[in-house]
Amino acid sequence: MISLSEVHDVALRFLGSHDQRYTANRRLIVQALAMADAPLTIDGVTETEPMLALSSTYRNLAVLEEAGVVHRIVTSDDHARFELTEDVTGAHHHHLVCTDCGLVLDVTLPDELEDLLHQSLEAAAKENSFAGAHHRIDLIGLCQSCKP
Amino acid sequence: MISLSEVHDVALRFLGSHDQRYTANRRLIVQALAMADAPLTIDGVTETEPMLALSSTYRNLAVLEEAGVVHRIVTSDDHARFELTEDVTGAHHHHLVCTDCGLVLDVTLPDELEDLLHQSLEAAAKENSFAGAHHRIDLIGLCQSCKP
């Protein structure tokens, strides 16, 4: 588990290499994401840090995404969700996605399975002249609160 | 490979069990999706079948999705894409997603890998009191046309 100050260090470095500052607002966003135990919607971020204006949060999340600090999770839910990238947290993981309330939970899979999957996906990519960057695995279903 | 008339039969059955008719418009949509070699955007569907009005196509795709005939694919791209469900085509598969143009390609993975993955995901779901329905695997990257 990486510490909050380490997260800030990495964020500072990533933003720096993209000629971007690590402003107070951006720091608040990163902190909110680092403290949350699941990916946050925009509203989740601004509720965690009510000082943040909505439009600035949208803009800064885009900047943080561009710099590789933040990852945008798009599901069928209306609101996108955000989390720190694996480059920042150092932990490769995947998601459980609730079709009812949109909740997203993090899970990890065995390394050997990740390896097998990576190989198969690369083979499929080559067959389609596709250049794979990373994979995404979601288990779609119902969370505890939404179960019948 | 399932035939077009079989697809229509299944669609008719699925819609029937949801008290929905299989109208001419819905038939055209299913046909467009069945003939396409990759998931289609709404615009892709109406361009394939120009008789279709936009608002009706949105409505009918929602009905077809509710009936389990059509599957909506949401990515970071602006436009959602649609394909026939695996219950209709009988072929379990996953996707290569281009981050640049939004293109989505179908790929299949080895059965043994699918089994392993299913087991690991079910274990992760149980740990989180999550009820998994199905999984989704995407390889995110760049398609042939968008490669540098």
Next chain:
DNA sequence: GAAGATTTCGAGACTCATTCTCGCTTGCCC
């Protein structure tokens, strides 16, 4: 430290994919 240059901020206007409305048409049932 001050002036000027550059970047960021944020309230509100704007965009546009998707959904909703509602009068009209289609097709099923008696």
Next chain:
DNA sequence: GGGCAAGCGAGAATGAGTCTCGAAATCTTC
């Protein structure tokens, strides 16, 4: 054929996300 429920489609409405632009903050140079 008449009645009626379902479907149709043009256009209005919605709303998440983006853009605008003057104000505020931060950096640069002297």
